[in-house]
Amino acid sequence: MQDHLEEDPAKLFLAQKQPLDFDLKLAFGQLQARQKALKKIPTWAKHPSLVFPPNLSVEQASSEETALFKSGLVRGSTMADLTGGFGVDTYYLSKEFDKAYYCERNEELSSLFAHNMEVLGETKFSIFSGNSIDFLKRFEGKLDLIYADPARRGGHNQKLYKLVDCEPDIVAHWDLLKSKSKSILLKASPMLDLKQALMELPDIQQIWVVSVRNEVKEVLLSWEEEKERSERHIHCIDLHPHGNKAFDFTFEAEEDCVSSFSDIGAKLVEPMAAILKAGAFKSFGRRFGLAKLHPNSHLYTAADVAENVPGRIFEVVQEVSNPKKELKQLFPSGKVNVITRNFAIKAEELKKKYKLKDGGEDYLIGTKVGEKYKLLFCKRIN
Template sequence: DVSALESLLVDKAKKVMVKLSPMLDMSLALNELKTVRSVHIVAVNNECKELLLILQKEPVSSEISIHCEHIAGNGESQHYTFTLKQEKASACPLTDQVGTYLYEPNVAILKAGAFRSLTQTYPVMKLHLSSHLYTSASLVPDFPGRRFRVESVSGFGKKELKAFLKDMDKANITIRNFPLSVAELRKRLKLKEGGDDYIFATTLSGGQKVLIRGKKC
């Protein structure tokens, strides 16, 4: 029980690293432990692997720094650091228009909940407060996540869908703030899994349900 041993641990060592389950709710750990000075979330190939807390008796800063680390299979690494105060104070510009590029934050950032501060660090706008997808007119090559060039956007009208799905028999589907599951949507669209096309089913800030088709940058 780390919370029971916390005072003893920080008395014995200048710094203590606590390795927690990557499935644990980070906010729960921060509420339980009183000497957390930084959090490190480590992901590999978009799968959260580690949730690490650094405990220290003497505060270095009044703010806990949260470090999001992501390592891709090709060796590319992405790093993003923020504080909960920054996240809470950040404005979050929303848009109802899907731009030329679409961005999905990596899993370390999603785990950390750095949704608002991303729009202050990078020149992107959020599609919806709960969708966690971002867009821009120009490519942001260092955005910490997957980057797509938007091919088309569609609502769920019959003619719209027909044009949207033209020449496409398979696709990789992602659901973000959308009422159907991936399996349900795949069945409705009659698409196999795989290929070079990516479809994001999401909700725009005005409440409109849309499908966004893109190709990886």
């Protein structure tokens, strides 16, 4: 595995003509799974003795980065993961606990987890193979944490986003979960409607929208027995090797905010993806003294912008009023990073129309300013 980690598994598979003393199909599957895990779970992917599940389970697993982030939100004596799967979250969350229960209805996955934890020298896990709701009903005492990442694929492999559609149905069993634990942490789809989720589970006290390198990966919902339910705080977090960025707000404060609007200034700001997902459109502008270009554009402008703004900052070089003529002069190689926000056409259509491809240091931003669509040639600052 380790010798061929960066090679094409299909070519290796076809190149083998002589009899081997191991199962080549199994090795092929393991190599594919490890390659998928290289960026997502690098520590495990490089471990020579861990066994990996089929590709889908690796795709659905949390990344090492997000699992480590979640482990920083919790601590206690006992925890249970109701949806263990490959076990990445279970493993990293358990670092903050003395005892951990891993629940998984798929026997193959639970046996893989048992093997891998033995390889890693972990002895704090009790493994339950079966329905995790049955496990909870039979569990005596009270856990410090229940964690769950309900399955988000239907019977026909369609993706599901509402909590009530996922398995197990956390909404239907919410009272049981609360009776068995002092705190609950749920991982949901990045496509989850946050306000809908709060209607389904009104006890939720905090939400985290977690992005990695400005791509939203997870939505986390939190409840703690000892906390009073007041305003629900939404935490927007971007995890990045050069430093994490954060922005907190409440839906109540967002409702009370009033946006200001202006024409294009010297700088443009695109909020980080987690802020856009959470819907902090008015709060973001108010917090950093920025004006919007249009109610639905979600791009902001000012003469000057603080460097710590949680988003991408651009310097506006010029407006492109005659794109057919000017784009060839501005970008002779055809390379420019194209972004559209509330524009007449999507970024892919714009690139196709003017024969552009993403790349280089320049940006072409299409958006609506007032009642007009405008194309802007920009340079990234931060």
